[in-house]
Amino acid sequence: MNKIELKNITVRYGDHTVLENFSLNVEPGQILGIVGPSGCGKTTVVRAICGFLDPQEGTVVINGNVMYDKARRINVTPEKRHLGVVFQDYAVWPHLTVYENTAYPLKKHGMKKDELRPQVEEALRLVNMSNYANYMPSQLSGGQQQRVAIARALTSSQDLLIMDEPITNLDAKLREQMLVEIRLLQEKLGTTIIYITHDQEAAMQLCDKIVIMQPDGSIAQIGTDEEIITHPANRFVFSFVGVSNFLPVKKVDEKLYLDYDEKIFYSDAVPEDWPKGKDIADMGIRPMDIVFDDEAPVKARIVSATFFGNIYSYFIDIAGHEYRVQRITAGNEEDEKYAEGVVTGIRFLSCKYFEREAKK
Numbered sequence: 001m002n003k004i005e006l007k008n009i010t011v012r013y014g015d016h017t018v019l020e021n022f023s024l025n026v027e028p029g030q031i032l033g034i035v036g037p038s039g040c041g042k043t044t045v046v047r048a049i050c051g052f053l054d055p056q057e058g059t060v061v062i063n064g065n066v067m068y069d070k071a072r073r074i075n076v077t078p079e080k081r082h083l084g085v086v087f088q089d090y091a092v093w094p095h096l097t098v099y100e101n102t103a104y105p106l107k108k109h110g111m112k113k114d115e116l117r118p119q120v121e122e123a124l125r126l127v128n129m130s131n132y133a134n135y136m137p138s139q140l141s142g143g144q145q146q147r148v149a150i151a152r153a154l155t156s157s158q159d160l161l162i163m164d165e166p167i168t169n170l171d172a173k174l175r176e177q178m179l180v181e182i183r184l185l186q187e188k189l190g191t192t193i194i195y196i197t198h199d200q201e202a203a204m205q206l207c208d209k210i211v212i213m214q215p216d217g218s219i220a221q222i223g224t225d226e227e228i229i230t231h232p233a234n235r236f237v238f239s240f241v242g243v244s245n246f247l248p249v250k251k252v253d254e255k256l257y258l259d260y261d262e263k264i265f266y267s268d269a270v271p272e273d274w275p276k277g278k279d280i281a282d283m284g285i286r287p288m289d290i291v292f293d294d295e296a297p298v299k300a301r302i303v304s305a306t307f308f309g310n311i312y313s314y315f316i317d318i319a320g321h322e323y324r325v326q327r328i329t330a331g332n333e334e335d336e337k338y339a340e341g342v343v344t345g346i347r348f349l350s351c352k353y354f355e356r357e358a359k360k
């Protein structure tokens with residue numbers, strides 16, 4: 001079944017509530033990403049699933065079996081929850097060989113040496129570490145150590161793996177490679193994986209579905225990468241995935257103006273997603289969706305222009321406020337028309353309107 005259900009989990013540290021009524025279903029055979037800013041409660045979710053902490057309220061069900069139920073006083077110990085877990089820190093035991101590290105969970109379950117050998121060997125083979133069985137962790141690269149941690153998790157469970165920032169300590173190239181390896185492993189074994197990270201790009205690359213947590217520990221949105229990009233549930237999601245600009249907008253007589261000291265008209269069509277009953281809002285717009293158009297009524301001054309080969313990246317100034325713009329180029333730096341100091345008109349392509357956020 002490989003299923004995890006969290007129902008109405010509440011976790012408090014003293015008077016700090018980290019999770020409140022947190023519910024989540026993890027479906028079998030998928031990689032579910034949980035992303036959110038640092039401190040939002042991702043590791044707390046992992047600890048609640050694994051049994052490393054006892055939520056003040058709620059239920060944890062794994063494969064249909066209740067592992068934790070506050071009201072019914074059920075609390076199954078971590079070892080008996082049969083989950084493979086990979087953490088960012090203390091990934092492998094430094095004093096044990098690769099083989100011993102991988103065998104550790106089985107040994108803890110009382111399995112005899114001869115009995116556990118085939119499973120350990122298989123786990124090492126799955127992560128391409130068979131040739132390193134007798135190495136000490138200090139003789140391995142960061143990526144190899146992380147593979148051993150995954151092998152060890154696999155001997156706990158090939159059905160359910162939880163990875164909490166498993167590759168954050170690796171360099172960019174190795175991270176990329178590990179993401180591919182994790183995907184291949186999932187496809188080979190049909191494992192259900194919960195992949196936790198604050199790196200939304202890695203999550204989008206790897207995961208079938210993504211849960212976006214907000215700073216207050218609540219879930220903002222669950223969806224595929226495409227759903228999250230094209231239909232962000234709220235302003236937080238829009239700003240969390242990718243680079244974003246927010247421009248203040250005011251509606252007067254069904255016309256839209258940029259809402260600075262001096263109002264700047266830019267549209268006489270109020271879009272469908274304009275916040276109901278409001279006369280002010282914030283326009284969320286990606287750097288690629290602001291285009292230069294000398295005829296357009298909104299004027300901007302180019303603050304800086306940086307050439308990155310196939311894109312130009314700009315900072316522009318509108319009425320004393322800076323925003324980011326990106327244009328795809330043909331690859332010739334000389335084509336640059338919009339140098340620093342130039343004043344040009346701008347138009348807005350695809351954008352989204354959000355309720356104006358109160359100033360903090």
Ligand SMILES: Nc1ncnc2c1ncn2[C@@H]1O[C@H](COP(=O)(O)OP(=O)(O)OP(=O)(O)O)[C@@H](O)[C@H]1O
Binds near residue numbers: 018039043198
């Ligand atoms: N043992 C603890 N005692 C008190 N507060 C804690 C404890 N563990 C975590 N917290 C607090 O709970 C909140 C959530 O922590 P958590 O580790 O779940 O965040 P996270 O989303 O995993 O962050 P990161 O991305 O930095 O790993 C934080 O504000 C943290 O300070």
Ligand SMILES: [Mg+2]
Binds near residue numbers: 044
């Ligand atoms: Mg964490």
